Amino acid sequence: MFLGSRDLRHAKGRFALIGGVVALITLLVVMLTGLAAGLGRESVAAVSTMPDRGVSQIAFSQPAQGQKVGFDSSRVASSAVKDAADQPGVTEATSLAIAQSRVSVDGVRSAVTVFVVEDGSFAAPSGVRPGSVVVGSGLGKDANVAAGDSITFGDKSVRVQAVSDDASYQHVPVVWMTQADAKAAGVQTAGGTSLALLKTDGSFDAAAFEKQSDLVAMTPNDSLSTISAYQAENGSLTLMRVMLMLVSALVVGAFFTIWTIQRTKDLAVLKAIGARTSYLVRDALGQAAILLLIGGGLGTLIATVGGLLARDVVPFVVSPTTTLVPLVLLMVLGLLGALVSLRRIATVDPNSALGAAR
Amino acid sequence: MKPTLELRHVSKTHTSPAGDVHALREVDLALYPGELVAVMGPSGSGKSTLLNMAGGLDAPTSGDVLVGGASIVGLPQREMAALRRTRVGFVFQDLNLVPALTAAENAALPLELDGLSTRDARKAGIAALASVGLEDLADRYPEEMSGGQQQRVAIARSLVGDRSLVLADEPTGALDSVTGEEVLMVLRDRCDAGAAVLLVTHDSRHASWADRIVNLRDGAVVDVVGDLPEGAETSEQVTS
Known part of the structure; x- marks a missing residue:
């Protein structure tokens, strides 16, 4: 990821901005996930824990x-x-x-x-x-x-x-x-x-x-879906989480679309001197992964610390399911968003490097 | 002496609803080690098309292009990219360098793209910068260098590693006359050290640095000024 790491170093402000947006979205998703799990537990814990006592x-x-x-x-x-x-x-x-x-x-x-x-x-x-x-x-x-x-x-x-x-x-x-x-x-x-x-x-x-x-x-687990209040509450929170994850994918995709358009002439030069499209796409995906990992990791960390501090006041569950799983999902969706936008790299014509200003 | 680059009966025709456009017609050209050949001609005469063919960025409609004696026409894209990373160097008119890379990183870029370790590529990049007199600016970004310095970095990049063929497309087009002369002096110097340079230009003052001048008009070679280097094998001798 030679080029991607140099871009991150050279355009710190731009990447810090988009990393900050990813961090904020991750913060919201992890907070919502922890809250949804907390509310869910408050809603159905007496039923969902029945299997522990032999109720099948x-x-x-x-x-x-x-x-x-x-x-x-x-x-x-x-x-x-x-x-x-x-x-x-x-x-x-x-x-x-x-x-x-x-x-x-x-x-x-x-x-x-x-x-x-x-x-x-x-x-x-x-x-x-x-x-x-x-x-x-x-x-x-x-x-x-x-x-x-x-x-x-x-x-x-x-x-x-x-x-x-x-x-x-x-x-x-x-x-x-x-x-x-x-x-x-x-x-x-x-x-x-x-x-x-x-x-x-x-x-x-x-x-x-x-x-x-x-x-x-x-089963007790299946029976939870018959509790109408739980289903409505859980459905609303899940919808919010899904929407936020899609927004994250769109934001990352939009960023890399603009980034790729801005770099079109650089990409033409790179292709003209022998860079393969697959190399450039891999490099840019690595860049997106670092961005998502740093931004998402920061958002997850803040949400986890916030959740631990707030869980005496609000129902909030801190566990790998409520912190790491949303982070991984956000990263996967973000990378998909980036991948879709990076298809543009394949269309850049190295010929345009010659006589670019004419 | 065998040619570094050879174009044999190369033609390029663009087909459009308005009719066929002949960008190149039966062009023959050989470029030998240590030789600087300038290609001149008015706009639309086929200079850039010729350079595209020579660098494998475009395929001729007919004819053959040989680099180091081997045909590059019909090579798969992957092999063509490898050829440009390892054998052929480009110097463009402007927007030559990647802004996020330092001068040493830009100069070493083809080697980096070819999989050489970053440390070894940097060493080779600094050596290439030294050959154009810029080793002191190795850690500067393009925005921190003048236009002439940027073009010299591009020349260093085009010759980094074992490469000895440079295709230069109006390399002085975005520079003032004094800086342009300096850049051509560096190109001439690299030629004298053994590289082969094909220079596209429309400025006759710059063409005066060349060993030969090939004039193009409407896609055809209309005039060649200058002699082949001593010991140069002709196309027929090479093929026989």
């Missing part, structure tokens, strides 16, 4: 006319959960009811989502038993709740056995509690979402299960 399938009731299958519409009766447990490939089944409620902590009331499970359910986090609950860390932050404290539903107090980072649903802290405690606390589950959580083995067949049980089974 979630079974939903058939939706009513005009509704879609999923969390918003599922009403699975306890008898249907028992039937589900007897289906081929299902090793265990337990029920889960989801309800909205409010808790009091030292007189301060907070909204919570209650995940009501059977006593001893394999799907519940450890520590959920009669009189003891597990709460989301959101409640811990909002109401300053810690393990060992008590929280009150109406007149019923329960002990907080543990505070979990993975207990939140649709941006509201989750309280995992048993059916008996929920009944005693007056948590209204009737008419709300109810589903069956399944442990399955290798012989489980979702289509056969649906036919036999009249329930629709899907």
Whole structure:
């Protein structure tokens, strides 16, 4: 990359400018990715972490006319959960009811989502038993709740056995509690979402299960797409990220288009003295890669540091998936943008170097 | 003595809806080591077309072009580019140098493009600059040099490494007369050191530096002033 590195050295201001633009776009993309992951976790962590406790399938009731299958519409009766447990490939089944409620902590009331499970359910986090609950860390932050404290539903107090980072649903802290405690606390589950959580083995067949049980089974990961609020939120943020990446590719492509046009006479001289088109394209792509790596790396670094500082205040996930993956994607798209613009190099005629000024 | 460059019965015809345009007609020309040949003629006489043919930048409609005794007509683009990197040097009228490269880097560019290590290419570039009296300006950028100095760097580039054929297209066209004379003096000096230079010019004062002057009109050689160098083999002798 002899020529490209000399260009970078000679036209520092020009490349610093475009590198700065790449850095800003990368900063935005990485911030958005970290934020999207944080918001996503707040939205569905209570569901997405279920496989850690052995839940391999979630079974939903058939939706009513005009509704879609999923969390918003599922009403699975306890008898249907028992039937589900007897289906081929299902090793265990337990029920889960989801309800909205409010808790009091030292007189301060907070909204919570209650995940009501059977006593001893394999799907519940450890520590959920009669009189003891597990709460989301959101409640811990909002109401300053810690393990060992008590929280009150109406007149019923329960002990907080543990505070979990993975207990939140649709941006509201989750309280995992048993059916008996929920009944005693007056948590209204009737008419709300109810589903069956399944442990399955290798012989489980979702289509056969649906036919036999009249329930629709899907993996916890697939089931996230049935949470309409999550889908809308995630869709918007993903769209913004995709748009920013396309803008980045366009910006880099536009820069290299103008750069190539400005260098047309230089390129003609280079070709006339024996530079091959493939050499010039490789050289310019190397230049683009350095530009993207420096600009993108700087943007990623700033976003990562910002995310680490802000994650106590806003939901933000810092991980290779939210930092390095967007950087690599931006680099690939940027290089594609550059490659498209560099096709012009092939059209430069070395003859134009002779008599260029005539 | 065999010619460094030879054009045998070279013709070039551009076809257009308005009719055929004969840019070159049956041109024969041989250029020998240590010889400076000037090609003169009015605008549109075919001077630049002749230079394009000689450097492999364009292919003749008929005839043959030989560099170092080997035909270059019909060579694949890749081999033609390699020929220009290793055997043929160009000096253009202006816009000769790459602005982002220093004088040494510009002079060494053909070697760098040919895959020589940057360090070795720089050494050869500085040696080439020394041959045109510019070794002290090795680390200057083109914008920091005068027009005459830039043309001398271009001459150094055209002769860097083992090359001995220079195709110069109006190399003094963008220079004042004094600087132009200096540049021609350098070209003459390189010829006297063994290089072969084909110089396209429309200025008879500059042509006076040449050993031979070839006059072109309407694509055909109408007059040649000067003799072949002693011991020069004619086209027939070369082919036989």
